[in-house]
Amino acid sequence: MASGSRQDERAGAEIVCGAEACKKSSMEMLEELGFPKGVMPLKDLIECGRVRDTGFVWMKQEKPSQHYFEGSKSLVSYATEVTCYVEKGRMKKMKGVKSKQFLMWITISEMSVDQPCSGQIHFTTALGITKSFPVTAFMTEEDESKSSLT
Template sequence: MGSLVISNEDREGAEIIYGAEECYSHSVKMLEAVGFPKGVLPLRNLEECGWVQATGFVWMKQKEPYEHFFTGTNTRVRYDRVVTAYVEMKKMKKMTGVRSKQVLLWVPITEMSITDADAAKIYFKSAVGIGRSFPISAFVDEAEGQEEKKKLEVEVGA
């Protein structure tokens, strides 16, 4: 479970954003800047987020924990009130506050990365070192997916 307290030392030099819309926009920009699809962390009702670019430390605080079902991977993921990670290009490590339901257990996700040459898959690693990969297309932002669907309907004339 992610710590609810982020030390002043961790926050030093951070760009800190407050408010749901501003934090969501900031988190999407951060994900895109480090090469991840913007739907991979579908956090809602954010109160605060921050990014220390010098160390790569990021955090996102939500009003309450959030569960999301990714239909493209058939996976349920729980995001604690506070989610933290260290980010670098195509990698998030030392993640806290993210758990995936596997059979009957909630498994902490500690790392995600995009390592293949064609960047078609994203790899998730658990705290016990077991990992799984999924197509990046499964993490397209839902709003973005709806926009694409509407564009196709207009083009086809449906």
């Protein structure tokens, strides 16, 4: 049953394969949604998919990875597959993303940025607890150069 619903969830998807194509596609999506490009530093992507009608997105990497965000002083773990539903300024029903807080891994279920941007990015746990950081804590050098031009 789970695989049937998984198939339904992915019906009509735009699918991209290969590391370079996936990285380009995921960076374009983050920019389109208003997120800093560094917020999802997945490694060795092998497949990305997006169903524009429903907003369902998935990103598969070769193996799970971790990334330490210096700007927020947080360690984040990404599963082999990360899924969510996206809309402008928001990723919800996230699966595959956890943050280490106080020696415990906490599942992140939602990320959002205010529209228009207030300069804050908000992370919400499955329990509804929200923590906010400056957007700059997740920006790449490319993001920073763009923001300095405007």
